[in-house]
Amino acid sequence: MSSTYTPKSHTDSFWQALFQADSIAVIGAKETPGSWGGDAMRACVDSARAKQGRRVYPVNPNETEVMGIRSYPTVLDIPDTVDLAVIVVPAAVVPQVFRQCAEKGIRAAVIVSAGFSEVDGDGSKYEAEIVDIAQKEGLHFVGPNCVGHADMHSRIASAAMASRIPAGPLALLSQSGTLGGSIMQIAAGRGVGLSKMISTGNEADLRLEDYLEYLAYDDDTRVIAAYIEGLRDGRRFFNLTKEITREKPVVVMKSGTTGKSARAARSHTGALSGSDEIYTAAFRQAGVIRAEDEEELGDLVLALLHLPLPRGNRVAILTMGGGFGVVAAELCEKEGLELADLEDKTLKKLGEILLPRWTPGNPVDMVGVRPTEGDTTVMSCLQLLIADNNIDSVISLLPLMIRFRWLSEDMKPEQIKAMQREYQRNLKILYQDIQQYKKPLVFVNRLAIRPPESDEVSESHPEVIIPEYSHPRRAARVLHSLAWYKHYLDTRKK
């Protein structure tokens, strides 16, 4: 790993306290739902309920009790050790309570409070004070000016927005609290759970680079996503990601890309180098996958978690009807993919499955096929395409099972269940093919056709996931990014 990394820092008691705390103090805890103090307290009460033996202590000199738990005037009055402090008092008071945390022997704090270096006035002074205390007393903190943190596996959270997010393999770092929340929701909406989430705030002590280094060695994390507005130490980010991306994909959404920051330089090179050009260079060189927006970030994460990386840019499209196929083909080419020439043997076999008036080619247009119940045309076509040596990835503009919702309304529950089982079985077969041939397949569901749902099956966790996107452009962008990442890894093998 990079030279700045010391294994000790990973097992440092700070990280233990942050993600595994047995005892949490909420300084500035309130009853009021929707207030920062109320939300942080609620999140910490939920954390305490999630793990046996975990305690939470409200600290608020104006209350005797918060959410039914006895409140203490200061953290020093708590008759127990405290591992983690969540601080939600006004900025002017933070240095004082933070000093008490140090005195109490607390190793980690999450400072949610705002009003520090991000505002004019005394904010910067308070921030310098808490940094000074942290350095002298040897403790670390997240924030200030953040929405908190969460570990979904140990079920600990200071961020209320994380409370309903399932545990999973995605770690999220966000330099914006609200955008982080939005990304979490989008990911969760696609069935992607989170390992850890950190709203990094002003990064007065710990920076995005520090969290990144921690996540590199976090076994619960398989993919790292980050929303970045500006890095404090770009070189370190670059050196870290260059190493991390060999093992774990890193997806970044970076804002502030449109302003052309002219440098005060006497050279042509200086005049041509805006900050975005340099970020772009760093990402490309370090294997960082870039997402334009939260939706694309969600698309990419889903694919990276469930699909193998394609060997190249050659794509096959399965469609029903020329229009969808033509539009998808154009978008694929615009996004840098190449329409594959299918092997003769694939065309021949497709000819045997499809109607005689089928025109051989790519996109493969299943024109005229009316799949009835138990029809396996889509399944067979996809299997043939995945096995074709001339293609690297497949976009299916058809769902695996073509059953319109209104047709399923008259079905008996047993029939629906049988269909569901068949659907899951086929999905599993396809998933195995995808892994075996190392070719990603994505579905594009433009008509929002779904297999009939039965409560029993839809609530259980699906055994395999093949990503489905709402538009071929999104599918094309994802496949292009995956191919780019694969190419990056192949050319940087060491």
Add this chain to the structure above:
Amino acid sequence: MPKAKQASRTILLTEVMAKEMLKKAGIPVIETRLAKTRDEAVAISKEMGYPVAMKIVSPDIVHKSDIGGVVLGIASAARAGRAYRQIISSVSKSVPNARIEGVSVQKTAPAGVEIIIGMIKDPQFGPAIMFGLGGVLVEVLRDVAFRLVPVDPVDAAEMIREIKGFVLLQGYRGQPPVDIKRLEEIIVKVSNFIKKNPRIVELDLNPLIATGNSIVAVDARIVTSSQASLYPGKAGP
């Protein structure tokens, strides 16, 4: 956090010094020699073979051609002598206090594709190498690619292919293709050069002229700082 402001002075090296440094690093530059007198200018011109170009050499002058400091296409000994005098008198008139070291005499570059390779130091990421097609349109079209130092051969290959103008390097409309491998090597050499010389804060090789069988830097600008730091985001030593 307040960053300690460090007093650092920057110096623009003379073209002759810059090219000397680059040549030592194995980066191809067009033969350029300093003439301190008119007679020297004539003798060097004759030795190099006409036509030659002459440029003022002064640490105080950034834009040489604006003040009559450049004469191109000098084709005879008589013209070489005249060019020397003309440059010295014109520059002395425009910038009376300029320290003049003499005039650089250089071979006239062959016709070919103009390329720019440059370096800036980003406050966050440190030194970055830029590659693009040179010439007057470079700042308008912004058809350039950046990579952070160290640039390895794979990075260099990618940045060359990243620009839209790549087709021009492949031999557009009957032109011989540019030696892409050689170009990759030069980019990597520039990156290594920057790594070894942390005092350099700005570099422009503009243009390099690429023909079917050669790539050579015709003009070079190097700005150095009194403080050595590869990564200006961090305090220097």
